[in-house]
Amino acid sequence: MTSAQPHIRKVAVIGSGVMGAGIAAQCANAGLDVLLLDIVPEGATDRNTLAAGAIAKLKKTKPAPLMHPRNAKCITAGNIDDDLEKIADVDWVIEVVIERLDIKRDLYRKIAKHRGKHTIVSSNTSTLPLNTLMKGMPVALQEHFLITHFFNPPRYLRLLEVVTGPKTKADVASRVRHVGDHKLGKTVIDCHDKPGFIANRIGTFWLHCAVVTALEQGIDVETADAVFGRPVGIPKTGVFGLLDLVGLDLMPHVLSSLRDALPAGDPFIKLGPPPQLLDQLIKKGYTGRKGKGGFYRLNDQRKKEALDLKTGEHYLAQRPKIAAVKAAKGEAGGLRALVTHNSPAGHYAWTVLSKTLTYAASLLGEVADDIPSIDAAMRLGYNWKLGPFELIDRLGAAWFAEALAKDGQKVPAIIKAVGYQPFYRSGKGVREVFSAEKNGYVPVALPDGVELLADIKRGRKPLYKNLSAQVWDGRDGVAILEFTSKMNSLDPFILAAMRWCVREIPKRGYKGLVIYNEGSNFSVGANIMMLLVAGKLKLSPLIDWILKDGQRTMQGLKYAPFPVVGAPAGMALGGGCEVLLHCDAITPHAESYVGLVEVGVGIIPGWGGCKELLGRAAAAPKAHQGPMPAVMHAFQTIATAHVATSADETKAAHYFHADTEVVMNRNRVLHAAKNKVLDMAVDYSPPEPFTFRLPGPSGHAALMLGLNDFRAKGLATPHDVVVGTALATTLTGGKTDVTEELSEDDVLRLERREFIKLTKTKATLDRVAHILKTGKPLRN
Numbered sequence: 001m002t003s004a005q006p007h008i009r010k011v012a013v014i015g016s017g018v019m020g021a022g023i024a025a026q027c028a029n030a031g032l033d034v035l036l037l038d039i040v041p042e043g044a045t046d047r048n049t050l051a052a053g054a055i056a057k058l059k060k061t062k063p064a065p066l067m068h069p070r071n072a073k074c075i076t077a078g079n080i081d082d083d084l085e086k087i088a089d090v091d092w093v094i095e096v097v098i099e100r101l102d103i104k105r106d107l108y109r110k111i112a113k114h115r116g117k118h119t120i121v122s123s124n125t126s127t128l129p130l131n132t133l134m135k136g137m138p139v140a141l142q143e144h145f146l147i148t149h150f151f152n153p154p155r156y157l158r159l160l161e162v163v164t165g166p167k168t169k170a171d172v173a174s175r176v177r178h179v180g181d182h183k184l185g186k187t188v189i190d191c192h193d194k195p196g197f198i199a200n201r202i203g204t205f206w207l208h209c210a211v212v213t214a215l216e217q218g219i220d221v222e223t224a225d226a227v228f229g230r231p232v233g234i235p236k237t238g239v240f241g242l243l244d245l246v247g248l249d250l251m252p253h254v255l256s257s258l259r260d261a262l263p264a265g266d267p268f269i270k271l272g273p274p275p276q277l278l279d280q281l282i283k284k285g286y287t288g289r290k291g292k293g294g295f296y297r298l299n300d301q302r303k304k305e306a307l308d309l310k311t312g313e314h315y316l317a318q319r320p321k322i323a324a325v326k327a328a329k330g331e332a333g334g335l336r337a338l339v340t341h342n343s344p345a346g347h348y349a350w351t352v353l354s355k356t357l358t359y360a361a362s363l364l365g366e367v368a369d370d371i372p373s374i375d376a377a378m379r380l381g382y383n384w385k386l387g388p389f390e391l392i393d394r395l396g397a398a399w400f401a402e403a404l405a406k407d408g409q410k411v412p413a414i415i416k417a418v419g420y421q422p423f424y425r426s427g428k429g430v431r432e433v434f435s436a437e438k439n440g441y442v443p444v445a446l447p448d449g450v451e452l453l454a455d456i457k458r459g460r461k462p463l464y465k466n467l468s469a470q471v472w473d474g475r476d477g478v479a480i481l482e483f484t485s486k487m488n489s490l491d492p493f494i495l496a497a498m499r500w501c502v503r504e505i506p507k508r509g510y511k512g513l514v515i516y517n518e519g520s521n522f523s524v525g526a527n528i529m530m531l532l533v534a535g536k537l538k539l540s541p542l543i544d545w546i547l548k549d550g551q552r553t554m555q556g557l558k559y560a561p562f563p564v565v566g567a568p569a570g571m572a573l574g575g576g577c578e579v580l581l582h583c584d585a586i587t588p589h590a591e592s593y594v595g596l597v598e599v600g601v602g603i604i605p606g607w608g609g610c611k612e613l614l615g616r617a618a619a620a621p622k623a624h625q626g627p628m629p630a631v632m633h634a635f636q637t638i639a640t641a642h643v644a645t646s647a648d649e650t651k652a653a654h655y656f657h658a659d660t661e662v663v664m665n666r667n668r669v670l671h672a673a674k675n676k677v678l679d680m681a682v683d684y685s686p687p688e689p690f691t692f693r694l695p696g697p698s699g700h701a702a703l704m705l706g707l708n709d710f711r712a713k714g715l716a717t718p719h720d721v722v723v724g725t726a727l728a729t730t731l732t733g734g735k736t737d738v739t740e741e742l743s744e745d746d747v748l749r750l751e752r753r754e755f756i757k758l759t760k761t762k763a764t765l766d767r768v769a770h771i772l773k774t775g776k777p778l779r780n
Contacts, residue, residue: 008091008120008179012037014080014107015096016054019124022154023094025058025065028074029155029590029648030183030664035086037078051077065155067590067646080110088116092176094148096124099257104133112141120172122148126200127257130163130193142167148176149197150186151381156591158666159380160186161197181447185590185664187380189373195261198367198374199381202388204258205268206356207251210239211278212271214309219348221295221306222320227349231328231338233385240295240307244288248281248295267359280312324349335394353391354404360388361412371414371423371433372444389423397422426458451671453480453518464504469497477511477681478674488523490575491530492546495553502556512677512684513560515579516567516670522592525574526550528601532768535759543759547752550575550607555744558582558608558687563680567673568592569666573643577655578605581612584680584687586656587673588647589666594655595643600777602719602764604727605638606755611747613637614731615690616654627695627738628702631731635703638731639724692742694733703728719763719780726754 009032013024016038024036038050046052055075058065066072078086087093093111097103104123111121121144123133130147137145146164151157160180164173180186191197196204214224225238237245255274262268281287281294288294295307297314305314324341328334339350360374368374375387392400398420401411417436425432425441431454432441446452456472464471468485481501483494501513534542557564557579566580569589577594580586588594596609604610618630636642637653644650647662663669695702707724710716716724730750733742758764763780770778 008175008183009033010090010092011035012087012090012093013096014038014093014111015098015124016051016077017096019150019152019154020094020096021054021058022065022152023096023124023150024054024075025071026150026154026184028071029067030179030185032074032179032183034075035078035083035090036075037080037083040079040081047079047082048077051079063153063156064645065153067155068648071648080107084110085114087111087114087119090116090119092120092122092179094122094124099125099127099253101128101132104128105136108133108137108141112138115141115144118144120144120146120176122146122176124148124150126197127195127254127261129195129261130165134165134167139167143169144172146173146176147193147197148180149191151199157381157383158185158187159199159377160184160188161191161199161377161381162188163191163193163197165193181665182668183664185666187376187665187667189368189377191373191377192367192369194367196258196367198363198377200254201258201363201367202356202360202374202378203382204254205271205359206352207239207243208255208268208271208274209355210352211243211275213348213351214239215275215277217344217348217351218310219344220320221309222318223322223345224348226320226322226325227338227345228352231325232335232349232353232391235383244294244296247288247290248278249287251278252282267355267362277309277312281307335391336396336399339395350403350407354400354407354409357388357392357400358404358409358412361392361414364412364414370435393422393424429458429460430455431458446667449671450665450667451674452667453482453516453670456480463508464497464500466493466497468493471497471501474514474670474674476674476678477509478677479505479508479510479513480670481513481515482517483519483523484517485527488517488519488521488576489525489527490523490550490579491527492549495549498553498557502560506561510562511681512563512565514565514567514670514673514677515583516673519570521570521576522566522568522572523576523579524571525576525597526607528768529772531603531759532765532772535765535768538760540756540760543756544752547606547755550578551748551752554578554582554608555748558584559689561684561686563677563684565673565676565680567669568594569669573597574605574609575607578607578609578612581609581616581655585676586660587663587669587676588650588656588660589669590647590662590664591666592647592650593643593645594647594650594653595641596638597641597643599639599641599720599723599727600767601771602723602761602767603755603758604723604730604751606751608744608748608751610634610638610727610730610751611690611744613654614692614747615744616657618692619690620654621658627693628699631695631699631703634731635724635727639707639727689744692733692747693738693740694731694736694742696733696735696737698737699732700728703732717779719761719767722761722763723758726758730754 011027011032012035013020014037016036024034027034036051040047055072055077059072126149134142146168149161151159177188180188221240225241228234229236229238252274286294297305299305304317306317307314322345324338324343324345327341328338371389375389378384378387397418401415404411418434423434431444433444435442462470462472468491470482472480474480563584566583566586572580572594574597577596596605598605613634614630617633644653650656651658663672711721734750767778
């Protein structure tokens with residue numbers, strides 16, 4: 001976007017239902033001013049009741065649409081009758097009303113009378129073509145009109161499909177793409193004006209095909225969801241679980257709308273109408289998770305039940321062991337092993353997947369011009385790990401073509417064209433994709449300011465590598481430390497990589513370090529299996545060594561002679577949070593979930609988390625004076641295992657500094673982190689160490705009063721009190737008092753001492769064992 005074009009700063013959202021309110025919330029999360037409008041219900045005393053009620057609901061909804069409760073203040077409630085004239089002052093109007101053409105066109109006529117000269121207007125429609133919506137519009141409105149299709153929930157799904165018309169001005173589309181990318185955090189995909197656009201066209205086909213085929217082949221819902229879950233790289237909800245999540249009552253409308261819009265010969269039409277079973281379930285009140293259940297439900301004992309597709313009755317879920325799924329997980333397994341398995345489940349997998357991938361491949365050129373757009377739409381809109389063409393690469397394009405022909409299915413032209421080659425390959429530092437038009441490979445285009453570690457790694461060797469971490473030349477004089485362990489859990493190998501960075505980066509002329517990875521989570525914390533083994537064997541010296549090793553490593557990171565920037569996305573818990581606490585600065589993705597959660601396994605932070613949170617709370621710009629406020633903040637935050645559910649929320653907890661700049665688009669996090677390193681590298685000097693004046697026994701007594709009160713009220717378990725006592729001792733400084741100045745090393749010694757005491761208790765070891773076995777905390 002050029003500087004001559006006005007930025008989008010104020011948005012009006014018309015329609016305050018679940019989707020409209022969600023879009024309004026995400027705009028507010030982006031710092032935009034939002035006017036939320038809806039109709040005036042008949043007989044309403046509060047004419048803004050629908051919009052006002054939607055804003056109130058946003059504050060209570062889980063998962064939260066708002067990244068911080070205060071963001072609701074950016075949204076102003078109004079109504080169409082009284083407040084539509086206010087859109088003259090907004091930059092962008094987003095229409096999110098019911099999918100009825102007559103209602104939309106009537107609204108557009110009203111919008112045309114009141115919009116400002118440069119006001120952009122878009123529709124969030126998922127079914128109506130742009131060409132149909134624009135019929136009869138004034139030319140001035142057509143020039144500023146487009147479709148912007150968000151996915152639900154708008155905060156969490158990172159896809160924004162954009163459809164422009166022949167008269168839509170280029171700068172209008174450019175402004176929307178810019179705000180969608182930089183402010184709203186979306187990957188913006190340009191689509192053709194075709195029914196369902198990209199993601200819903202393919203996704204609806206896949207879901208409908210999976211349900212119809214399950215009924216035809218006698219596959220039960222649990223088997224179907226086990227097959228079309230993790231083995232294919234689809235969320236574990238699978239097919240029927242996803243339909244429950246979306247809402248069964250929505251599916252007949254979605255299916256019928258798409259059927260009505262598509263030509264008679266389209267493969268989607270050949271799948272047939274919505275199954276009668278769907279209508280029967282809806283009539284019985286089974287609308288999915290928002291109702292009393294659907295294909296799955298919870299019985300009176302809160303046990304999961306699944307629907308028998310033949311009888312229409314629910315039965316106690318069995319969680320079957322499926323041989324085809326097991327084959328896919330084996331050493332010689334993979335996707336091909338799943339779809340070729342000689343079993344009903346394998347046949348089902350092949351039928352649905354082959355038809356879905358063939359359909360997706362046949363849509364190239366119709367719904368989008370390029371392969372990466374189709375793949376990205378399915379990854380981001382439906383949370384698939386791999387898009388359709390990436391899945392074909394997993395199977396092998398030549399093998400897939402041969403299997404299709406053998407099965408009597410038509411082989412799409414693009415699959416014939418790629419031949420024995422893959423659709424994607426690694427070029428020199430870039431990912432390349434096959435282009436039939438070029439009869440060869442072209443680089444996958446990325447927007448300016450987007451850098452991916454996956455590209456940096458292509459064709460290169462790491463500067464350093466061990467079993468759990470790698471260090472890369474990130475270009476521009478910046479090194480990148482990547483965690484590679486399972487769920488990026490911290491272990492001695494990652495600590496060794498950190499020490500290598502502290503030692504070697506200055507020698508090799510790098511200006512600084514970014515700690516970053518492209519996994520689902522930054523780090524879920526320390527690998528606690530070693531703790532369990534050492535505790536059961538009563539190897540306290542080993543635990544002390546692990547703690548000292550971690551503390552020395554974190555301190556080395558903090559006082560390195562170069563800037564260290566953490567760039568998290570997803571969860572950064574326990575030790576992962578402690579890594580970030582020891583960085584000079586953070587450039588987090590907005591969806592960063594950060595917390596010191598060690599109390600859940602019966603321990604306290606042992607790698608400097610207590611020390612850092614205590615120091616940050618005391619040094620905060622608006623911190624209250626005296627020794628107790630910082631102690632109270634750190635105690636409450638750690639003792640409750642508080643997890644900030646957005647990067648914005650981390651600031652109040654002092655996990656991140658108040659001036660931390662949040663990055664809305666995950667694909668821009670690495671670039672922002674590198675720039676932060678380069679800015680800080682000019683005249684860099686390490687931070688001054690914290691010094692502490694802690695309250696000692698008097699402060700400890702005050703914390704224990706509160707803790708024992710929680711125990712008396714049944715809000716804390718017996719071992720919660722034991723863990724809380726150790727935490728209180730650490731944070732109040734042991735036997736010190738406010739006249740004595742403590743160093744960081746003093747607090748680190750207290751962390752180690754109290755941590756080791758806890759590992760000697762059976763209750764802590766029981767907590768560690770329970771969470772390793774079940775993934776859930778034990779309240780003992």
